[in-house]
Amino acid sequence: DADVTQTPRNRITKTGKRIMLECSQTKGHDRMYWYRQDPGLGLRLIYYSFDVKDINKGEISDGYSVSRQAQAKFSLSLESAIPNQTALYFCATSDLKFGGTDTQYFGPGTRLTVL
Amino acid sequence: DAKTTQPTSMDCAEGRAANLPCNHSTISGNEYVYWYRQIHSQGPQYIIHGLKNNETNEMASLIITEDRKSSTLILPHATLRDTAVYYCIVRGYNYGQNFVFGPGTRLSVLP
Secondary structure (H helix, E strand, O other): OOOEEEEOOEEEEOOOOOEEEEEEEOOOOOEEEEEEEOOOOOEEEEEEEOOOOOOEEOOOOOOEEEEEEEOOEEEEEEOOOOHHHOEEEEEEEEOOOOOOOOOEEEOOOEEEEEO | OOOOEOOOEEEEEOOOOEEEEEEOOOOOOOEEEEEEEEOOOOOOEEEEEEOOOOEEOOOOEEEEOOOOOEEEEEEOOOOHHHOEEEEEEEEEOOOOOOOOOOOOEEEEEEO
């Protein structure tokens, strides 16, 4: 979805380096998410944020941190990258609607390789 | 979130309807059924969702059984571009409940 952008789209780095992945959205949504996907597997939730002052750990938060700089921006950091963090990373946004539906819209993904 | 079960893979002839099943026998009353798809390594794309009534949009139809324990996503006239992994997800709207993506069904549309 063009309304959700991720930078960089591809990144190769070395073990021990600090990496930041950035996500921006123009959908005006309050909720933002970071997922990772390993080959042949489904997506797993890393962190999520329901508004600028809200940060929550997901299923696999160890080794990651996030920053919600503004409603439209949500960054994911790997403080000291390790090879098993090699994966596809997706950002998503959503906006809770009246009645409870909360459809998520995904960015194009960042392919991260840690050597 | 309720667990879902989907076939690992399915084939469909181009131009025919693709019917993708999903079992969610432990679904609770406030949980919606969502369908997404992922083409190659692109970001997952939202298709449709529903609570208990059948739903239709420009992409697909969603049929939910009366007991809500299973559902079927129907792509009425599958094209080669519909080849993708399809994810069935059940999710409530309570604060803190998030999407859980399983392995999904790999649909191959054949010429």
